[in-house]
Amino acid sequence: MRPSPAVRRPTPAVSGLGRPSWLLVPAALGMLFILLPVCAMLTRISWPDLPALVGSPSSVAALLLSLRTSLASTALCVLLGTPMAVVLARTSFRGQGVLRSLVLLPLVLPPVVSGIALLYTFGRRGLLGHTLDVLGMQVAFTTTAVVMAQTFVALPFLVVSLEGALRTGGQRYEEVAASLGARPSTVFRRVTLPLVLPGLVSGAVLSFARSLGEFGATITFAGSLQGVTRTLPLEIYLQRETDPQAAVALSILLVAVATLVIGTTGRRRGLL
Amino acid sequence: MVVLATAACGGPSSSAPPRGQEPVSAAAGGTGRALTVFAAASLQQTFTRIGTQFEHAHPGVRVVFSFAGSSDLAAQLVQGAPADVYASADTRTMGEAVSGGVVEGAPVVFATNTLEIAVPPGNPARVRSFADLARPGLKVVVCAPQVPCGSATDRVEGASGVALRPVSEEQSVTDVLGKVMTGEADAGLVYVTDVRRAGSRVDGVPFAQSRVAVNTYPVAVVKRSRNPALARQFVTAVTGASGQDVLRAAGFGAP
Incomplete structure (x- = not known):
């Protein structure tokens, strides 16, 4: 299968072409700006204590909860975000631009605001709170609330990257498939999806990473209880109160997990 | 304000x-x-x-x-x-x-400062004492033991012999108060001053055991x-x- 132009593997660069040498200075500064704080954190770790700090029951519970909820919210993002991206990329209707901006709102909202919005929607006294209550569902203070908070903030990442892939990919192959008699569902399943699969994967990885780092919406909407709602970022924030060393150790753990996920998935797909 | x-x-x-x-x-x-x-x-x-x-x-x-x-x-x-x-x-x-x-x-x-129980206005869950907080099904929110209000909560629990099973251990009194004001929690443990500051948005339920944990x-x-x-x-x-x-x-x- 030929990869679509949007996600084609980068061709080996001709060294120096389109890259004036003065560009190296700000580029290096930018890289330092990102890497230096991470290195600074590494210098603050007391390495002999690291296994004990990272292996404590509360840390392990937080890590496992973070991985579980981030995986669940990534799955939800794929299930809900893929149709959203396809609808936004493959149809045009009045107010589409406005709708797209609104869908991307969680990207620019401070996470705490997202949490408050979720609380006023799904909370006990929220818009849907009574309805949920009648159905015997109470989401506040449950792991479900954590997944909802993560999905809310991570969904736009998937929609943006997949819609981008769909648009740059164009519709040529879809038109050919349709002209050969394939029905819309078949075209979607056999042509559209396989072509944008790399875009979908990179969107999913971004969603996972965003879910893993989610803090503000979770603490506002879901609460904080070990093994139930206290994810790794919440545990780090709490540990910092009494044990800055433990907080740094857990931060390193979070950085390691995030790097591992983004690095392996991204590199294998040649996307990131 | x-x-x-x-x-x-x-x-x-x-x-x-x-x-x-x-x-x-x-x-x-x-x-x-x-x-x-x-x-x-x-x-x-x-x-x-x-x-x-x-x-x-x-x-x-x-x-x-x-x-x-x-x-x-x-x-x-x-x-x-x-x-x-x-x-x-x-x-x-x-x-x-x-x-x-x-x-x-x-x-x-x-x-x-001492602790006080904060409940949503009108006290819908009818919390009257510290022991009431251990009632099954009651959604109680407290501070995590790592922060001052949480360690005060721990001391009150120890002195009163009432073991709480909170639905959430929050980072700060503000977070606890927020959960009570929005009605998500039936009761929360905060400071007397927080109840006072929240005005009509929460009701306060003082309790004698708070004396063991003066901040x-x-x-x-x-x-x-x-x-x-x-x-x-x-x-x-x-x-x-x-x-x-x-x-x-x-x-x-x-x-």
């Missing part, structure tokens, strides 16, 4: 702040000297008010506040953040600042202060009569 600030601005002329001391001529900064005060988040309303009184009593001085969690502030001070006065919400975080060598002299305790608030002058004399005067304003009046009105206990 606005009403409070306006009241505070109008206040000092009638409450006649002490004008005894000369407005520190030693610093010779002329106009626009700023005094930076790092204070625990729970002191926001009272200290803003005391600050306004202080500015009236010391023309040309501007009091700038940084309100945050006590341990955040202690960490910032130890890392070299510029401040003149540090007021924390418990002795442990002040201890961190002392052992970090950033405060001058011994800290002075200027207020105390003390110390204040100290920061060693690197560029205005140590002025900083000492601010500490005096907090521990003095007018400052104590403001604190008492907000529900704080005497030191």
Whole structure:
């Protein structure tokens, strides 16, 4: 299968072409700006204590909860975000631009605001709170609330990257498939999806990473209880109160997990 | 908030702040000297008010506040953040600042605070005592043991023999109060001053066992202060009569 132009593997660069040498200075500064704080954190770790700090029951519970909820919210993002991206990329209707901006709102909202919005929607006294209550569902203070908070903030990442892939990919192959008699569902399943699969994967990885780092919406909407709602970022924030060393150790753990996920998935797909 | 600030601005002329001391001529900064005060988040309303009184009593001085969690502030001070006065919400975080060598002299305790049960208006779950909080099915929210209000909660649990099963252990009293005000939780453990501050948005249920966990608030002058004399005067304003009046009105206990 030929990869679509949007996600084609980068061709080996001709060294120096389109890259004036003065560009190296700000580029290096930018890289330092990102890497230096991470290195600074590494210098603050007391390495002999690291296994004990990272292996404590509360840390392990937080890590496992973070991985579980981030995986669940990534799955939800794929299930809900893929149709959203396809609808936004493959149809045009009045107010589409406005709708797209609104869908991307969680990207620019401070996470705490997202949490408050979720609380006023799904909370006990929220818009849907009574309805949920009648159905015997109470989401506040449950792991479900954590997944909802993560999905809310991570969904736009998937929609943006997949819609981008769909648009740059164009519709040529879809038109050919349709002209050969394939029905819309078949075209979607056999042509559209396989072509944008790399875009979908990179969107999913971004969603996972965003879910893993989610803090503000979770603490506002879901609460904080070990093994139930206290994810790794919440545990780090709490540990910092009494044990800055433990907080740094857990931060390193979070950085390691995030790097591992983004690095392996991204590199294998040649996307990131 | 606005009403409070306006009241505070109008206040000092009638409450006649002490004008005894000369407005520190030693610093010779002329106009626009700023005094930076790092204070625990729970002191926001009272200290803003005391600050306004202080500015009236010391023309040309501007009091700038940084309100945050006590341990955040202690960490910032130890890392070299510029401040003149540090007021924390418990002795442990002040201890961190002392052992970090950033405060001058011994800290002075200027207020105390005790726990109170906060419930949504009208107390829909009919919580009447500390023991009621252990009722099955009741959604109780407390502070995590790592933060001062949480360790106070632990002590009350220990003394009363009532074991709570909270649905959430929050990062701060503000978070606990938020969960109660929105009605997500049936009850939460916060400080007396938080209940007072929340006004009609929560009801308070006092309980006798809160006496075992009295939280003390110390204040100290920061060693690197560029205005140590002025900083000492601010500490005096907090521990003095007018400052104590403001604190008492907000529900704080005497030191």
